[in-house]
Amino acid sequence: MKDLDLKHAIEDMIRTKREDDYWDFKEKHHINKADLLHDIICMANNRVDRDAYIIFGIVDGTYEIVGVENDANRRNQQQIIDQLKSKKFVSGIRPRIEMRTFRLERHEVDVLIVKNSTDTPYFLVEDFRDAGRIVRANHIYTRVGDTNTDIDKSADINNIEYLWKKRFLLTKSPFEQAIKKLEKKSEWKREGDTYFNIYSPEFTIAIEDQDERRTPEFYSYAMMNEATTYQFLYINYFGTKLYSCQMVLLDGGRYVTPVPEWGFLRFGHDKVQPDYAMKYYTKDDSSYKLNEFFYDENDGEEKEARRRLFEVVLLFENIMEKEEFLKYVHENIQNFIDNLKLYDGDYSWVTSSSKREDSQIVTRLKTGKALNRMLDEYRLSQNANRNNF
Numbered sequence: 001m002k003d004l005d006l007k008h009a010i011e012d013m014i015r016t017k018r019e020d021d022y023w024d025f026k027e028k029h030h031i032n033k034a035d036l037l038h039d040i041i042c043m044a045n046n047r048v049d050r051d052a053y054i055i056f057g058i059v060d061g062t063y064e065i066v067g068v069e070n071d072a073n074r075r076n077q078q079q080i081i082d083q084l085k086s087k088k089f090v091s092g093i094r095p096r097i098e099m100r101t102f103r104l105e106r107h108e109v110d111v112l113i114v115k116n117s118t119d120t121p122y123f124l125v126e127d128f129r130d131a132g133r134i135v136r137a138n139h140i141y142t143r144v145g146d147t148n149t150d151i152d153k154s155a156d157i158n159n160i161e162y163l164w165k166k167r168f169l170l171t172k173s174p175f176e177q178a179i180k181k182l183e184k185k186s187e188w189k190r191e192g193d194t195y196f197n198i199y200s201p202e203f204t205i206a207i208e209d210q211d212e213r214r215t216p217e218f219y220s221y222a223m224m225n226e227a228t229t230y231q232f233l234y235i236n237y238f239g240t241k242l243y244s245c246q247m248v249l250l251d252g253g254r255y256v257t258p259v260p261e262w263g264f265l266r267f268g269h270d271k272v273q274p275d276y277a278m279k280y281y282t283k284d285d286s287s288y289k290l291n292e293f294f295y296d297e298n299d300g301e302e303k304e305a306r307r308r309l310f311e312v313v314l315l316f317e318n319i320m321e322k323e324e325f326l327k328y329v330h331e332n333i334q335n336f337i338d339n340l341k342l343y344d345g346d347y348s349w350v351t352s353s354s355k356r357e358d359s360q361i362v363t364r365l366k367t368g369k370a371l372n373r374m375l376d377e378y379r380l381s382q383n384a385n386r387n388n389f
Contacts, residue, residue, distance in 0.1 A: 002320065002382075007102045010055060010111055014104075017063045019146035021048045025058040027066060029073040029110070033083060034133035034151070036075075040084070042141045042148040043114040044095035044122045045155075045163055049171070051116045052143070057109040067107025075099075080112065088126040093119045118180065121163035174237040178203050179286050182293040206234045207247065215357075217248075218364035219260075219279060221350050222308045225252035233258070233290070245287060255305035256294045258287035260313050263322070265367075267333055276367045280314040282322060288315070312368030314375060328378050329371070339370035 013023050024043070030036035043052035057068040068074050077099035084094045096115040101108055121140045128135045133151060141149040142159045149155045155163075162171070169177040181187060181197055188195045188205075195205040209231055216228035228250055235243040246259045260281050264274035281288040296302050316322040329336050343366040350358050350365075 002324070003100060003102075005320075006100060006111070006113075007104075010053070010102065010109070011104065013053070013055070014058060014063055014065065019060075021143060021145060022046050022050055022052040024052075024054050024143075024146075024148075025060045025063065026054060026056045027059045028071050029056050029068060029075055031073050032130050032133050034128055034130040034135050036080070037083070037087060037128060037135050038133075038141060038151045039148065040080075040095055040097065040112075040114055041122050041124075041135070042143040044117075045120050045140065045142040046114075046116075047142060047144055047159060047162060049116060049166065052114040054112040054114070055109060056112070057104075057107060065105045065107050065109065067104075068110050069108045074110070087128055088124055090123055090125050093122070095122050118166055118169060120166045121160065174203075175235070175242045178235050178237065178242060179289050182289050185293060188293075202238045204236045206236060208232045208234070210246070215353065217259075217279070218361040219309055219312050219368070220248075220250060221361055222312045222365060222368075223251040223255075223305055224308070225254075227252040229253065230259075231256075243286060245290070250309065251301070251305040254301045255309065257291045257309070260287070263314075263326070265326070265329060265336075267330070277364055278314060278367055278371055279312075279364075280316060280322060282316045282318050284318045311372065312365050314368065314371055325375060325378050329374060332374070335377075336370060336374060339373050340366055342373070343369045 013020075014025075019025060022043070024039065030039070039054055043054060046052050056071070056074075057066055058064070059066055077097065080097055080099065084097070087094070096117065098113040098115065100111045100113065102111065103109075121142075123140050124135055124137050127137045135151060136154075139149075139154045140160050140163065141151070142155040142163065143149070144159065154160070165171050169180055172180065177200075181200065181203060187197055187199055189198050193207045197203040210229075214230050216226060220226045220228040228248060231247040231249065233245050233247050234241050247256055248259050249256050260279040263278045263280050265276040265278070267275045281291065295306060314322075316325065347358075347362040347365070350361050352358050352361060
């Protein structure tokens with residue numbers, strides 16, 4: 001979630017004048033470290049399957065914004081991460097957190113974001129004590145509604161069962177399970193043109209050659225070798241097709257990835273005909289998950305082909321960032337044109353089926369480079385804005 005959107009979301013939470021499954025208000029930062037750890041674990045094990053928020057600087061009950069700028073016990077992100085690192089969690093897997101600070105009604109409000117994951121349930125394998133408070137080993141804490149599990153108790157069995165189901169992806173659809181399983185490459189085995197998950201062999205990935213000849217897209221010409229072929233990929237569950245996409249083999253077959261998505265820039269008044277075209281992935285999309293699955297970072301030739309690909313193809317965190325970036329480009333058209341000119345040069349090595357197509361390929365190569373340059377500028381500006389909240 002973007003910082004501005006998160007700020008608005010926190011303001012909405014305050015206006016509700018209540019706490020709920022994934023947010024909790026604190027007037028001040030915790031004095032007792034055991035209480036802080038307990039609250040983080042409860043939020044990490046929440047039942048609503050989403051990021052959770054501990055919001056400091058809000059009076060619990062009246063919901064008045066008092067801020068934490070004068071809080072002697074105020075902690076920053078690194079201090080909390082260090083505290084979590086020192087605790088003995090099962091399998092060494094700890095909740096992931098981020099800290100954001102916003103100015104609300106002339107006060108500084110800290111928001112501790114406890115990231116959602118499928119590593120639940122989080123629990124300790126050794127007691128942690130501080131000033132008479134004990135976070136118990138092998139106790140599973142959660143949050144239901146606006147209430148955390150008591151520090152000296154364990155959650156109800158139905159809540160514990162849910163958290164284990166979440167870890168084993170049993171709360172997800174088969175397609176969501178398949179995409180999540182791609183993150184663990186070691187769990188997949190290849191036989192010919194088929195991959196299967198060794199622990200859940202009902203999930204398979206099948207690759208088929210594409211008979212139809214297709215003209216390479218512009219990013220093929222960013223490679224050392226523009227030779228390109230295409231295939232189809234299918235993700236199956238007990239033989240049922242869950243997902244399909246077109247794959248492209250770049251650099252003479254050295255690098256394989258799903259075909260990236262098209263995006264367009266429309267600067268005209270009617271904004272119907274595109275002026276420029278781009279290709280992109282988003283990190284949270286299944287196509288990019290497959291890109292990561294097939295990429296071997298230890299292969300030098302693949303590494304170089306990947307670098308060349310992402311010089312001219314954009315990679316966004318999510319669709320929201322893509323849409324906000326395109327808005328930024330439209331608001332800075334002259335900047336885009338200036339960046340485009342930086343990549344003028346000799347493109348005589350681009351040879352396709354016609355001069356017109358050559359010109360289109362060159363324009364798209366330059367567009368990709370210019371937009372990637374602007375994307376770096378955009379992210380720097382966003383970081384600067386974040387520091388001003």
